[in-house]
Amino acid sequence: MDFLLSKKLLLIVTGGVAAYKSPEIVRKLRSAGADVRVAMTSAAQEFVTELTFQAVSGQDVFTSLFVGETDSGMGHIELARWADAIIVAPASADFISQIATGQAKDLASTICLASTSPILLAPAMNQQMWKNLATQANIKKLKQRGFLFNGPSSGEQACGEVGLGRLAEPETFVAVVSDMFKTNHLSGSKILITAGPTQEPIDPVRYIGNRSSGLMGYCLASVAAEMSAIVTLVSGPTALPAPKGASLIAVNTARQMFKATLRELDSKQDIFIGAAAVADYTPVKTAMNKIKKIEETITLEMKKNPDILAAVSQHPNRPFTVGFAAETENLERNAMNKMKKKELNMIAANLVGLSDQGFGSSKNELFVFYKRSKSHIPRAEKLQVARSLLNLIAKNYKASKK
Ligand code: C5P
Numbered sequence: 001m002d003f004l005l006s007k008k009l010l011l012i013v014t015g016g017v018a019a020y021k022s023p024e025i026v027r028k029l030r031s032a033g034a035d036v037r038v039a040m041t042s043a044a045q046e047f048v049t050e051l052t053f054q055a056v057s058g059q060d061v062f063t064s065l066f067v068g069e070t071d072s073g074m075g076h077i078e079l080a081r082w083a084d085a086i087i088v089a090p091a092s093a094d095f096i097s098q099i100a101t102g103q104a105k106d107l108a109s110t111i112c113l114a115s116t117s118p119i120l121l122a123p124a125m126n127q128q129m130w131k132n133l134a135t136q137a138n139i140k141k142l143k144q145r146g147f148l149f150n151g152p153s154s155g156e157q158a159c160g161e162v163g164l165g166r167l168a169e170p171e172t173f174v175a176v177v178s179d180m181f182k183t184n185h186l187s188g189s190k191i192l193i194t195a196g197p198t199q200e201p202i203d204p205v206r207y208i209g210n211r212s213s214g215l216m217g218y219c220l221a222s223v224a225a226e227m228s229a230i231v232t233l234v235s236g237p238t239a240l241p242a243p244k245g246a247s248l249i250a251v252n253t254a255r256q257m258f259k260a261t262l263r264e265l266d267s268k269q270d271i272f273i274g275a276a277a278v279a280d281y282t283p284v285k286t287a288m289n290k291i292k293k294i295e296e297t298i299t300l301e302m303k304k305n306p307d308i309l310a311a312v313s314q315h316p317n318r319p320f321t322v323g324f325a326a327e328t329e330n331l332e333r334n335a336m337n338k339m340k341k342k343e344l345n346m347i348a349a350n351l352v353g354l355s356d357q358g359f360g361s362s363k364n365e366l367f368v369f370y371k372r373s374k375s376h377i378p379r380a381e382k383l384q385v386a387r388s389l390l391n392l393i394a395k396n397y398k399a400s401k402k
Contacts, residue, residue: 003178005033010083012108013053015043017158018090018124018167022048023056025089025170030057032174037062039079041095041108065107076107080114081244084226085180088112089150090124090167093135099147100138116222116244116383118180122150122173127163146384150176186227186394192269192319193221193246194261194276194308196236198254202300203287210277214238216324216364217275219386221246227390232269234260236276254278254305261308262315269319271397274309277326281305313343320397325349335369346370346396348377348389370396 009029013022022038029036038053039062050061065076074082088095088108095108104110112119121142129135130152143149151168168176195217199207218240221233225245233242234249234257242248249264251257257276265272281302291298313321323344325335328351335349348366365379366389377388 002033003181004029004174007034007177007181008082008084009034009036009177010079010086010111011036011038011057012086012088012111013038013040013044013048014088014090014092014095014108015041015046016090016092016124016167017047019044019047021167021170022089023052025087025173026053026056028170028174029087029177032178034177037079037082039063039108039111041106043092043094062107065110076110077114080111080117083111083115083117085117085177086112086115086119087122087173087177088119089122089173091121093123093125093129093132096121096123096135096138096142100141118146118148118226120148120150120177120180122168123152123165124167125152125165126159127157127161127165130163130165144384145381146387148176148180181226181228186224186229186390189229189270189397190232190268190319191221191224191229191271191273192232192234192261192264193217193224193273194234194257194278195221196238197277198236198257198279198305199252200254200279200282200305201252201286202283203289203291205290208279208281208283209237210279212236212277214240214276215362215382216386217273218243219382220273220275220390223383223386223390227394229271232264234264234276254282254308258306258308258311262311265312265315265317265319268317271322271393272309272312272319273322273324273393274312275324276308278308279305307342309344310342320345320393320400322346322348322393326352328353331367332369332374335367339369345400346393368392 013019026036036057037059038057053061098109099112104113152164153166153168154164155166156162196214197210197212199209201207221231222243225231231246233246249260251260282305284301284303309323321344325338325347327334331349335347339347348368350366364382364385366377368375377385
């Protein structure tokens with residue numbers, strides 16, 4: 001399958017003698033149908049000229065953080081948004097260290113920081129530099145953050161030493177980059193996701209909300225789109241940008257989310273993932289005017305909101321249905337009960353109330369339960385967790401079709 005056809009790939013070349021192999025990587029990726037642009041660090045330009053990459057990519061090469069200096073007028077943010085995937089080859093020890101610490105000191109590091117697309121690093125350096133604990137700590141950190149790696153491979157090095165640190169061979173890149181786009185059985189599947197909090201109005205200026213940032217659902221939507229699914233995201237109010245490749249339906253209240261979600265089921269969905277933190281109750285009445293500070297105590301009468309997840313699983317057009325369970329105790333028992341009660345195919349449970357995990361955090365850890373089995377997705381950045389969860393969903397969805 002032509003996984004790279006029309007894919008927009010940005011190759012970042014950093015400073016290292018292995019940069020002489022990078023033009024060949026551009027040629028191979030282009031032959032596989034990809035649209036390849038190249039950005040170079042100033043150190044890379046000491047090894048290979050901009051002109052070489054211009055010739056092999058057929059495009060202007062990006063070398064500066066300042067738009068005025070790039071012929072095509074694409075700034076670092078546009079470039080970061082443009083790329084479906086970023087490949088750094090060679091990735092020098094210094095560049096790896098820069099991105100591990102989130103630096104934005106030149107065009108290349110800034111693009112990596114600004115991008116939400118998958119990033120593949122192909123390290124190349126002296127074997128001792130590779131072995132160094134500082135480099136290994138950076139690699140570990142980047143893997144946890146969801147960065148992907150090709151190589152390094154082992155063998156004779158330009159410096160005369162032998163060991164791990166050689167740039168992966170240019171021929172390997174088409175297969176490795178294709179893997180980044182492999183559709184994991186989601187190609188063309190329709191996926192409906194709910195995300196974020198809901199806001200239940202008390203009066204024209206006040207509402208009952210919750211601490212959900214929406215990040216988990218947004219990461220799921222962008223990874224699903226990356227896996228070539230047709231993604232609709234029904235989201236409560238969040239501060240997040242719309243995920244690339246997904247259609248966003250913005251709502252405020254649980255009832256609006258319920259209506260929007262059920263409406264989407266009319267046009268048959270294959271998979272539903274309920275990642276939203278839906279308010280369980282809503283005020284019986286919303287005051288027409290701002291409630292005045294007169295009474296010593298006031299009482300707010302609340303009524304139950306519809307359960308979107310349960311309604312989806314009971315719908316005649318029921319898709320493969322995945323729920324979330326945020327638990328503070330008895331995680332497995334509570335999650336399993338919820339899965340049975342709401343008749344779900346899968347449930348992803350996380351412990352809430354822990355610092356730096358779950359609600360409002362960029363990290364998460366999930367325990368996933370399905371019919372006769374369970375999996376653990378270790379604590380990592382939510383984008384990485386979303387990748388692991390969608391792989392599990394894709395596998396189980398496919399098995400459910402057999
Ligand atoms: O029952 P509980 O609220 O703990 O279940 C959590 C799961 O149910 C989440 O997947 C959440 O998105 C979904 N849910 C829903 N509608 C509600 C309440 C929860 O879809 N009203």
